[in-house]
Amino acid sequence: DMKVTQMPRYLIKRMGENVLLECGQDMSHETMYWYRQDPGLGLQLIYISYDVDSNSEGDIPKGYRVSRKKREHFSLILDSAKTNQTSVYFCASSRHNNQAPLFGEGTRLSVL
Amino acid sequence: GDSVIQMQGQVTLSENDFLFINCTYSTTGYPTLFWYVQYSGEGPQLLLQVTTANNKGSSRGFEATYDKGTTSFHLQKTSVQEIDSAVYYCAMRDVDSNYQLIWGSGTKLIIKP
Numbered sequence: 001d002m003k004v005t006q007m008p009r010y011l012i013k014r015m016g017e018n019v020l021l022e023c024g025q026d027m028s029h030e031t032m033y034w035y036r037q038d039p040g041l042g043l044q045l046i047y048i049s050y051d052v053d054s055n056s057e058g059d060i061p062k063g064y065r066v067s068r069k070k071r072e073h074f075s076l077i078l079d080s081a082k083t084n085q086t087s088v089y090f091c092a093s094s095r096h097n098n099q100a101p102l103f104g105e106g107t108r109l110s111v112l
Numbered sequence: 113g114d115s116v117i118q119m120q121g122q123v124t125l126s127e128n129d130f131l132f133i134n135c136t137y138s139t140t141g142y143p144t145l146f147w148y149v150q151y152s153g154e155g156p157q158l159l160l161q162v163t164t165a166n167n168k169g170s171s172r173g174f175e176a177t178y179d180k181g182t183t184s185f186h187l188q189k190t191s192v193q194e195i196d197s198a199v200y201y202c203a204m205r206d207v208d209s210n211y212q213l214i215w216g217s218g219t220k221l222i223i224k225p
Contacts, residue, residue, distance in 0.1 A: 004155075042201065042217045043156070058212070090155050098211040100146055103155030 002027050004104035006091050012110045019078035021107050023091030032074040033092040033101055034058075034066060043090070049074055050097060081111045114139040116204050118216035126224045131189040133219045135176075135202035138183060143206040145169075145178050145185040146213070150199045159187075159200070197223045 007022045023032065034046040035058075045058030047066040055066050063085060067075045074093075078085055088108050092101035115138045125131060137143065144163045148156040160169035165180035176187045185202060202216040 040217070043215045045212065048212065092155075098144075098205065098207075100158045100161055100205075101213070103157065105153075105155050 002102060004091055004093050004102055006089075006104040006107050008107060009105065010108050012112065013081050014112055015083055016080050017111075019081045019085075019109065019111075021076040021078075021089055021091075021109070023074045023076070023093075023104060024072055025093040025102075026072060027093065027095070027102075028071060029093035029095050029102075030071070031094045031097040031099075031101070032068065033090075033094075034064070034074070034076045035090045035092065036060070036087040037090060037106075038087050046076065046089075048097070081109075083111050085109065086111045114141075114143075114204065114206060114209050114214050116202050116214050116216040118202050118219050120219045121217070122220045122222065124222045124224065125192055127193055128191045131174075131187070131192045131196070131221070133187040133200055133202075133221070135185045135187065135216055136183055137185065137202075137204045137214075139204065139206050139208060141206040141208040143204045145176070146203040146205070147174070147176055147185070147187050148201040148203060150201065150218075152198070156201060192221070192223055194223045194225055197221055 005024045032049045035043045049055045049068045092103045094101040146161045147159040149159045150156040160171040162169040162178040168177045199218045201218045203213045
């Protein structure tokens with residue numbers, strides 16, 4: 001079953017804490033993405049990964065970093081989270097970068 | 113630069129009404145165009161895509177025609193149902209943007225029972 005899995009689905013953190021959002025896919029897709037979604041702003045690309053250790057900044061990378069050490073896993077890290085990083089984060093993957101991405105269910109992050 | 117415009121932030125219809133969601137795009141290239149649908153509490157999912165100009169995409173009763181002349185990719189459905197309530201995103205992918213998806217701002221469809 002083709003699926004992108006995000007963990008955790010819900011997370012509450014305090015300002016200044018570190019946050020790790022994990023994403024996995026079992027389709028051997030080359031390209032993986034991290035987006036955030038805020039009301040009225042739609043989907044904004046944070047980072048894109050073209051394969052293991054081949055990551056590029058998206059439109060809003062500030063305050064985030066990513067790690068992709070295995071093709072099937074793509075992590076989003078917030079070092080010292082800020083309240084304005086409260087959002088819903090979506091991971092997605094596609095076989096190649098010119099194909100439509102398949103999205104996960106999202107992680108709802110609250111930074112208090 | 114490249115852009116995708118969805119002017120309608122929200123559309124409210126009754127069951128069996130005709131749906132029309134506006135989407136226009138701007139690019140100098142030859143993009144692939146997409147419609148994604150996002151149900152409440154879920155991630156966006158691909159509804160349909162069209163790669164070639166003047167072609168039509170269709171899925172689950174929804175249709176969209178890639179009109180290069182008017183640079184539009186409007187989404188239509190003849191008769192909406194309550195289960196169609198969702199947010200609909202138009203998106204574009206072009207080699208000029210290194211194939212990164214450029215998203216519209218989304219249109220929330222509310223179907224009154």
